[in-house]
Amino acid sequence: MVDLARVQKELHECNRDVQVSGINVTLKGDSLTHLIGTIPGPVGTPYEGGTFKIDITLTDGYPFEPPKMKFATKVWHPNISSQSGAICLDILKDQWSPALTLKTALLSIQALLSAPEPDDPQDAVVAQQYLRDHQTFVGTARYWTETFAKTSTLAADEKIQKLVEMGFPEAQVRSTLEANGWDENMALEKLLSS
Amino acid sequence: MEDYGSSEEDIYSSDQESYDGLENEETDSQWGSSTGNSCKVITRESLLVAQREDLRRVMDLLSLREHHARTLLIHYRWDVERLFAILVEKGKTCLFAEAGVTILEEVDVDSSVSSSTMMCGICMEEVAGSEVTKMDCGHCFCNDCWTEHFIVKIKEGQSKRIRCMAHKCFAICDEAVIRKLVSKRHPDLAEKFDRFLLESYIEDNKMVKWCPSIPHCGNAIRVETDEFCEVECSCGLQFCFSCLSEAHSPCSCWMWELWTKKCRDESETVNWITVHTKPCPKCHKPVEKNGGCNLVSCICGQAFCWLCGGATGRDHTWSSIAGHSCGRYKEDQEKKSERAKRDLYRYMHYHNRYKAHTDSFTQESRLRETIKEKVANLESRDSRLRDFSWVTNGLYRLFRSRRALSFSYPFAFYMFGDDLFKDEMTNEEKEIKQHLFEDQQQQLEANVEKLSKVFEDPFDGFEETEIMDMRMQVLNLSVVTDTLCKKMYECIETDLLGALQFSSHNIAPYQSKGIERATELNGGRNTKANSNITCQKAHDQTNGGSIELVHPSGCGTSDESGCSSRKRTRKDSGGSFFDLNLPAELIDRN
Numbered sequence: 001m002v003d004l005a006r007v008q009k010e011l012h013e014c015n016r017d018v019q020v021s022g023i024n025v026t027l028k029g030d031s032l033t034h035l036i037g038t039i040p041g042p043v044g045t046p047y048e049g050g051t052f053k054i055d056i057t058l059t060d061g062y063p064f065e066p067p068k069m070k071f072a073t074k075v076w077h078p079n080i081s082s083q084s085g086a087i088c089l090d091i092l093k094d095q096w097s098p099a100l101t102l103k104t105a106l107l108s109i110q111a112l113l114s115a116p117e118p119d120d121p122q123d124a125v126v127a128q129q130y131l132r133d134h135q136t137f138v139g140t141a142r143y144w145t146e147t148f149a150k151t152s153t154l155a156a157d158e159k160i161q162k163l164v165e166m167g168f169p170e171a172q173v174r175s176t177l178e179a180n181g182w183d184e185n186m187a188l189e190k191l192l193s194s
Numbered sequence: 195m196e197d198y199g200s201s202e203e204d205i206y207s208s209d210q211e212s213y214d215g216l217e218n219e220e221t222d223s224q225w226g227s228s229t230g231n232s233c234k235v236i237t238r239e240s241l242l243v244a245q246r247e248d249l250r251r252v253m254d255l256l257s258l259r260e261h262h263a264r265t266l267l268i269h270y271r272w273d274v275e276r277l278f279a280i281l282v283e284k285g286k287t288c289l290f291a292e293a294g295v296t297i298l299e300e301v302d303v304d305s306s307v308s309s310s311t312m313m314c315g316i317c318m319e320e321v322a323g324s325e326v327t328k329m330d331c332g333h334c335f336c337n338d339c340w341t342e343h344f345i346v347k348i349k350e351g352q353s354k355r356i357r358c359m360a361h362k363c364f365a366i367c368d369e370a371v372i373r374k375l376v377s378k379r380h381p382d383l384a385e386k387f388d389r390f391l392l393e394s395y396i397e398d399n400k401m402v403k404w405c406p407s408i409p410h411c412g413n414a415i416r417v418e419t420d421e422f423c424e425v426e427c428s429c430g431l432q433f434c435f436s437c438l439s440e441a442h443s444p445c446s447c448w449m450w451e452l453w454t455k456k457c458r459d460e461s462e463t464v465n466w467i468t469v470h471t472k473p474c475p476k477c478h479k480p481v482e483k484n485g486g487c488n489l490v491s492c493i494c495g496q497a498f499c500w501l502c503g504g505a506t507g508r509d510h511t512w513s514s515i516a517g518h519s520c521g522r523y524k525e526d527q528e529k530k531s532e533r534a535k536r537d538l539y540r541y542m543h544y545h546n547r548y549k550a551h552t553d554s555f556t557q558e559s560r561l562r563e564t565i566k567e568k569v570a571n572l573e574s575r576d577s578r579l580r581d582f583s584w585v586t587n588g589l590y591r592l593f594r595s596r597r598a599l600s601f602s603y604p605f606a607f608y609m610f611g612d613d614l615f616k617d618e619m620t621n622e623e624k625e626i627k628q629h630l631f632e633d634q635q636q637q638l639e640a641n642v643e644k645l646s647k648v649f650e651d652p653f654d655g656f657e658e659t660e661i662m663d664m665r666m667q668v669l670n671l672s673v674v675t676d677t678l679c680k681k682m683y684e685c686i687e688t689d690l691l692g693a694l695q696f697s698s699h700n701i702a703p704y705q706s707k708g709i710e711r712a713t714e715l716n717g718g719r720n721t722k723a724n725s726n727i728t729c730q731k732a733h734d735q736t737n738g739g740s741i742e743l744v745h746p747s748g749c750g751t752s753d754e755s756g757c758s759s760r761k762r763t764r765k766d767s768g769g770s771f772f773d774l775n776l777p778a779e780l781i782d783r784n
Contacts (some may be wrong), residue, residue, distance in 0.1 A: 005317070005318075005319070006316075006317050009318045010318075016653075048286045061346050063316060064339075064342050064343050064346040065346060075461050091361075097359055097360060097361040097362070097363075098314050098316045098339065098343055099316060099359050099360050100360045100361050104361075148397060
């Protein structure tokens, strides 16, 4: 059984200094075993300015087994799958320790964004580009951050506005955009095909 | 022994040579108990005793507690020498750090921290001081969290290396603490944990392996110095320690693996195929002629001449094929099919001989019973001849030599074939070596056959003088085959396999006395201090089921008990097979 008392304490602890760390954990539904974490892209990296959502599932063994974490926001990074968002990080696997918390795990993921390890890649294509053509890598990563990780209300409103102007109903536009990670093009495709 | 000697003297006082032979055979029948690479059987009961010595050495040298020594040994795969080498090379700190052993220079390592409460870093609850446990590394968490952590790790199969819960702490947890906490909630899991720890001595140790018997006898075998050896478990199974398949020297493990695979694939059909088919010149599949004229067409569409195997066109009459005449001699035609054929014949040559000797071996094994009968008949006769141990000794010599002989054929197949050692020697070298080897092999073969023939005689009806002659023959042939076997192994080890540069093949050394029987491990070697630890250990155990069993053997310290337990072992395991050896065994003990 998941130690719910501990999870509750963790949430409380984490959200208390959200102003300092920028790291936020919220419930996804009404269960304490399915959570959403958000981390700000580290300053001085192509991820700067973005806000990255991380999907967290707690298994029965938590905290004695690591939480399952993956990126819900698309991100261009050698150790994160550009397709599935799977994260290659030792503390989420065999180096997990029960003394770690959701917050420390998210901090480690944030650190991973600043310091990729292309020698132990999750996404081989990204890792190749990181090593051979660093300029392009930085460009792509920044572009992905701009496109997928910036959901400032203004940008969101603009996107909704644009699609509504194309003639789709606003409620449907909003839900489709949300479902597609605020990717205009993908949302448009979905809207057209529905 | 005196009895023996005097009766021999009466009859054979003039024949010095027979004496040598006899002497030789007598030491022979000790069944390899005195060789350097002494093998031990480790049973479920003696598993703890078996590791005791290694633990002891490490504990003494580094003045450690047992669980720390075990952690070190598990990490360094029970290789005490390597552990000591690392100690000398890199120092104690590094040795400990690599293995996850942390020892705080603190007196109070005990669980009772204080009576006040503290906050557990895992469940984030305030817990009473009596409910927390501090590990050797100094990290302190509540008992419930520790227990949960241990259970998860044991279930993950990580019993041998359960780390502290603190992040970046690489210390391995105290096994006694784990045992104590887990057994409170999950006694069967604690038992499993114990078994994992104990069996690490077998699983992680290259000098100890499970006996490959099916169904499994529950034993493991430990060798002392050389992992390339053949051994007999107390359950009676003989096997190659290195690859765990049946004993196969002088074949190397690799060769044996290739050979068994090849035989499985080919042998049963090979005979039929060579008699009834010809390989198609195009696809090399074997083709059977099921009637008609000499123009055969393969399933692949290729037509060929049944007489010469050469490819032809399709036009033909009953007596001739258009444009084809195998009456004319053509060189170099279809080299490929020639080669396939040659390979097949070569394989058949070796396989047939291998098979013949293996078959003889099984037939001769049946001889054992008839010979026993004949010996009994002789013994019941009122005769001056009393001792017939030379018969059984000779018979065993025959079995052993026959074995070596049969396995020498697959060895030769690979040694002088094109597959394995193409780049190792030139053709000329190969030819010379092959002749050398084959000469030895043939000599051995001739003598083995002679020995085999002697035992076919209905000697229980012989006159005394005839029996004396037979005895002489058996003794002489035994000495000769033993020497020849030994020479053949030496030739293989030094001139053939030893000369290889690019690949490494090892064989079990020649055992004149046959495959070594692993002896039961007994507590005789242990000191009193050891048995103390056994007791202490049993105390530590809250559910010491397996440990208790160790007690009796662990406490047997005097020489006498060691000796008696050995005697008992022999008796226990001896079927009819070993009863035959009883006289020799008596001599051995004198």
